[in-house]
Amino acid sequence: MNMPNMKEARVRTKDKHKIIKDDYIVLNKNIGVGKKYNVITYGCQMNVHDSENIKAILEDMGYSYVDSIDEADLIVVNTCAIRENAHNKVSGMLGRIKHLKQTKKDLITIFCGCMAQEEGYVKNLVAKYRWIDIIVGTHNFHKIPIYLDNLYKTKLNQVEVYSIEGDVYENIPVKRDSKYKAWVNIMYGCDKFCSYCIVPYTRGKQRSRDYHDILKEVNDLVNQGYLEVTLLGQNVNAYGKDLDIDYDMANLLEDVAKTNIKRVRFITSHPWDFTDKMIDVIAKYDNIMPYIHLPLQSGSNKVLKDMNRRYTKEEYTTLFYKIKSKVKNVAISTDIIVGFPTESEEDFLETLNLVKELKYDLAYTFIFSKREATRAYDMKDDTSLIEKKKRLARLNEVVNENAYLNNLAYLDKVIDVLIEDVSDKDGYLMGYSDTMKLVNVKADLSYLGKIVKVRITSIKTWSLDGEVVEC
Ligand code: SAH
Ligand code: SF4
Ligand code: F3S
DSSP states (O other), X not given: OBOOOHHHHHOOOXXXXXXXXXXXXXXXXXXXXXXXXXXXXXXXXXXXXXHHHHHHHHHHTTOEEOSOGGGOSEEEEEEOOSSHHHHHHHHHHHHHHHHHHHHOTTOEEEEEEGGGGOHHHHHHHHHHOTTOOEEEOTTSGGGHHHHHHHHHHHOOOEEEOXXXXXXXXXXXXXXXXXXXXXXXXXXXXXXXXXXXXXHHHHHOSOEEOOHHHHHHHHHHHHHTTOOEEEEEOTTGGGTTTTTTSSOOHHHHHHHHHTSSOSEEEEEOOOGGGOOHHHHHHHHHOTTBOSEEEOOOBOSOHHHHHHTTOOOOHHHHHHHHHHHHXXXXXXXXXXXXXEOOTTOOHXXXXXXXXXXXXXXXXXXXXXXXXXXXXOGGGGSOOOOOHHHHHHHHHHHHHXXXXXXXXXXXXXXXOEEEEEEEEEOSSTTEEEEEETTOOEEEEEOOGGGTTOEEEEEEEEEOSSOEEEEEEEO
């Protein structure tokens, strides 16, 4: 048994990570034959992509996918630790699974993802949720076949969580959710240690993949017919800084753009590492989508400093306008936290005013949530939750107004949309524009998986409606 340890997870040494290509082994390919699995995923795109790996790993052992947890013989819960409400959702799901287990004694539960890296939470799980068969962390989920094998042989629960800085594991299989767009990890972990954030503890140190491996993956995806790739990392602009090579995010973006992939996206950009060279590459290539997620977090310099964000409101604003002026028709979205422990009403007003000024296309807004082991955990906080909720509502009002006004500019325009699925709206398909607008398109199924020209016929705050004008 290996339990998580938050103190160890905080450690950063000068040691370089290793790129390991032969650590994924399945000794028993028949363990899952005749059995069904389901994976429940919470959290960010990285977790969504990890789940795509986990699905392929289980299928490698003979398991077959089933849509509902009620029919599954094995359930994976891939968790997120970013805020308390992420925890609450997982706790609710565990309640449901416990109930299922009462009538299905052989049901196997695997608990993984960022919550599996949290010391306090896992201690509680091990003590009180003894029916969870396997707890595995973010650094070693590719070893699920070994833990399942051990579980069957010994009938003992497996708890294997490592709080190490981490390495890069290649050659882990993947079963992608989409046939048209793919997630491609370019780096793992984070060394920024924003004072509110648990990610540097749950995902380890920043470690970039070798760019040859990334480019090979993109080229393979092109050959398989994929139209879009999203390059993933907590902090993609810092790509390559941890490798001893003269090759950075601008080089990588350019090389990915030069493949035959139709659309390139990337998330998430930290304002700190966003170089002019990157902006120039984004502006130069038509297949790099004009959409940038640029988390602001706060519009107050005092709060930004307390958050350890490493930029001022003025530096952020300069970068924002530089991107707007150089990248044609760019859409910019952001993340904002309200109610950080040191945020006063005046600080909040600075955020509100900046959001009014920058008129984001979209903003994801959150109330600060205290996370285990982070620096902000112990900060004095005398703002009530009611007051924080009020600030969130005031902010959201401006965010929604901006989103609507930005969408209004699309009315009657013809834009490119990659049609990826059927829409919830009857008779419509759905997809995203270059600028990441969700578009419901009146069209038949023959348009699935195509990039089509769509005329926008009506708009809402969070989506656009349109009709196909040509293919
Ligand atoms: N790596 C990304 C962020 C990943 S987490 C970046 O640096 O931009 C996604 C968002 O969750 C963050 O941008 C932040 O706005 C929010 N978040 C992170 N920790 C939080 C916390 N403790 N409470 C509330 N929101 C938080
Ligand atoms: Fe968290 Fe900051 Fe790292 Fe983003 S950059 S993952 S907010 S520590
Ligand atoms: Fe959540 Fe972990 Fe992603 S905490 S946001 S799943 S990196």
